[in-house]
Amino acid sequence: MHIDLQGKRALVTASSGGIGFAIAKGLLATGAEVILNGRNESSLSKAKDSLLAEFSSATLSTVAADLGSAEGCAALIKAVPKVDILVNNAGIYGPEDFFETDDDTWARYWQTNVMSGVRLSRAYLPTMQENGWGRVVFISSESARNIPADMIHYGVSKTAQLSLSRGLAKRVAGSGVTVNSVLPGPTLSDGFEAMFADEAEKTGKSVEELGAEFVMAHRASSVIQRPATTAEVANMVVYVCSQQASATSGAALRVDGGVVDDIV
Structure with missing residues (x-):
């Protein structure tokens, strides 16, 4: 299968390292233009240099913005008004006992893991609909279905992403735009x-x-x-962003190594 995304512009949030970096690399390999995002200018610059060393003719840019706030999301949207592909990868995680997790922590996880995707999708989906083509992908987690007892706040935010992506897929039904979630496991x-x-x-x-x-x-x-490796997760995301995945929308696609023990 040859995936060709030349002429498509992709924004991958939190992409200066880890899974986001691997997704950006995978999309560049298909010929897409890619915008990297992260909170730190220095790490973004290093990521950009690393990718350009491999894809010297690629169209690649960076935008530093903290997506844990409405202001950070607005700054990114102002810098990048339109995209064809949006990969909502920004997220935070960490163990904390439920009875010690205060309101501020819940709010911080909600703003970063859920509201960043809400705000960016709200900004970019209308143009995708007008163009009759677009891809939105939420990087959720197997923790969305297999809620960890020591990270309930994180699991709840990841389950919310599944509801958000399914609802958005139905909202843009028939437009040529697809919305999906990808659920990595231990990576x-x-x-x-x-x-x-x-x-x-x-x-x-x-x-x-x-x-x-x-x-x-x-x-x-x-x-x-x-x-899994970050490349293995990225492979699923790149496919979901492809022309070939046009009949896949509203799905929760697992790259969890079979950790969630069911057949659905």
Whole structure:
């Protein structure tokens, strides 16, 4: 299958590293123009240089904006008024006991994980509808369906993304625009690797080995019995953004290695 997105403009939020960076790289490989977003100018510049070293003729730009606030989203929308592809990857996570999670924490997760996607989708979907083509993808999580007891606030925000993407898909039905969610499971992202860096040095084991041990200890239902790579997650996202995925909309597409133990 050859995916060709030449002439399409894609915005990938939180794309200076991790899954977002891998998605940006995958979209560049299809010929799409890509806008990177993150909170830090320095990390965005490094990400841009890294991608241009591989895709020297690519059209690639950056916009620094913190999407955890309405003002940050507005700044990004002002800098990038129109896109054909929107990948809502911005998100925060972290364990915290339910009884110690205060209102401010709930509000911070809601603003970043949910409202950033609401605001950007509200801004970009109308033009996609007018053009008769567009792709919106929410990067949710297997935690949307398999709510972690130690991160209930995070799980709730990820479940909300599934409702949002399904509702938007129905709202733009018949327009040629698709809206979907992609649900990664444990993934060898920058944060995941950093979490195991000290243990890897102490034990001499690779991060991949330690990741597999973590998965079997904490996500024993995994079918692949290891974390996914960021490229494996990106592959699903790139397909969903493609011309070939025109009949896929309103879906929650899992790249969780089979962690969620059901057949639907």
